[in-house]
Amino acid sequence: MEVFHRTQLAADLAKKILHVAPGSAAGSGLFLAAPRRTGKSTFLREDLRPELESAGALVVYVDLWKDKKADPGVVIVNAVRSELAKHESALKRLARNTGLEKVSVAGVGFNLQQVGLGDGVSLSDALAALSDEEKRPIALIIDEAQHAITSEMGSDALFALKAARDELNSSAHHGLRLVATGSNRDKLSMLRSSRDQAFFGAPLISFPPLGRDYVEWFCAGAGLAAPLDVDDTFTLFKEAANRPEILGAAADELRFDFELRPEEVRERFRAAVRKQIEESSQELLRVVHSLTPAQATVLRVLAGRGRGYAPFEAATLTAYGDVLKGLTGDPAAMLDVAQVQTALLALQEKALVWRAARGVYALEESSLADVMASHGMLDGVPGTQQRVERERERPA
Numbered sequence: 001m002e003v004f005h006r007t008q009l010a011a012d013l014a015k016k017i018l019h020v021a022p023g024s025a026a027g028s029g030l031f032l033a034a035p036r037r038t039g040k041s042t043f044l045r046e047d048l049r050p051e052l053e054s055a056g057a058l059v060v061y062v063d064l065w066k067d068k069k070a071d072p073g074v075v076i077v078n079a080v081r082s083e084l085a086k087h088e089s090a091l092k093r094l095a096r097n098t099g100l101e102k103v104s105v106a107g108v109g110f111n112l113q114q115v116g117l118g119d120g121v122s123l124s125d126a127l128a129a130l131s132d133e134e135k136r137p138i139a140l141i142i143d144e145a146q147h148a149i150t151s152e153m154g155s156d157a158l159f160a161l162k163a164a165r166d167e168l169n170s171s172a173h174h175g176l177r178l179v180a181t182g183s184n185r186d187k188l189s190m191l192r193s194s195r196d197q198a199f200f201g202a203p204l205i206s207f208p209p210l211g212r213d214y215v216e217w218f219c220a221g222a223g224l225a226a227p228l229d230v231d232d233t234f235t236l237f238k239e240a241a242n243r244p245e246i247l248g249a250a251a252d253e254l255r256f257d258f259e260l261r262p263e264e265v266r267e268r269f270r271a272a273v274r275k276q277i278e279e280s281s282q283e284l285l286r287v288v289h290s291l292t293p294a295q296a297t298v299l300r301v302l303a304g305r306g307r308g309y310a311p312f313e314a315a316t317l318t319a320y321g322d323v324l325k326g327l328t329g330d331p332a333a334m335l336d337v338a339q340v341q342t343a344l345l346a347l348q349e350k351a352l353v354w355r356a357a358r359g360v361y362a363l364e365e366s367s368l369a370d371v372m373a374s375h376g377m378l379d380g381v382p383g384t385q386q387r388v389e390r391e392r393e394r395p396a
């Protein structure tokens, strides 16, 4: 597939990732946050990875969403193992360093299964051997990193990576840089907000969305019956929350309309983009419309409160009551803690709500809050206004 390359951005980020200024916390890793479907993974694979490699780093890329069923801890460990498997001399060094040389069967060598989170060879040892042998820093890119803290093993893997980072960033080695991405700021910030978290203090930056240069590139290649206007298209792209797929799908719709006259292209393209936007909102809302009143209530309050959501606090229970009264028309309606728990479980099963291992909840997809708000579903949810103000105050 054809991709618009963001070389300058990649060069800029690669420099920030690899050259850590004295006193900067960037050695802790870097978080890139951007909404869904705006091109994070594409950028990591197509632009950032090659740029880091040409700047001299050994890049290990892990996508924690590739297989949602796999334990994120296992996925991280496997990525390190398979990188090791490509470097025989690093394996030998590791076997030597860890004293496992003797136990390895002649000719078979070191057993990679020994590398992991348990008693065997730590990720720290493995990555250190890799970096020392290659004499270059390692950049570990974790796409959809928030998924790591949904399992015990995933959390363990993050702690192991913190230890590895501290070890490799000491003067004896060549450095380990962690780059993590995710689509939900609330979730990502859970990975770096408390001192006991592996990414404590790591800078969280907003990954810049595709811009006007992308739109120019898109218009130049659209191949419709008449050229698209760049300004118009850029405005539409922003309306589409910077999602390339919306523009792409709208152009496809027009491309296969053989009756389309050149003078109609602009107007029809605009209509097609708006239709795609509405369809994607409806897609998000489809599941929401199928909820029971109790589930809908919990979802609305959670969406309205955002990061301040505390599921079982007295004030939250009052808020459920207010919302449920509105939904059912029953003046005595309320939810107890057990009902809230059941509803939260159901919402997780429907992939609307995400729960971190330590019981903090967030929307699976943060854009759902905006879609719900624009369809009036957060009207009258106590606490919503605070959320809106908080989001607005939040630095970009």
Ligand SMILES: Nc1ncnc2c1ncn2[C@@H]1O[C@H](COP(=O)(O)OP(=O)(O)OP(=O)(O)O)[C@@H](O)[C@H]1O
Pocket (backbone or CB within 6 Å): 001, 002, 003, 004, 005, 006, 035, 036, 037, 038, 039, 040, 041, 042, 043, 183, 243, 244, 245
């Ligand atoms: N630089 C680009 N040039 C052309 N198309 C792009 C570019 N970046 C992203 N896209 C398109 O946009 C869509 C979403 O991209 P991608 O999967 O990289 O986004 P994402 O932010 O990682 O999404 P998700 O939130 O689902 O992980 C894909 O169809 C991709 O082809």
Ligand SMILES: [Mg+2]
Pocket (backbone or CB within 6 Å): 040, 041, 042, 143
């Ligand atoms: Mg992605």
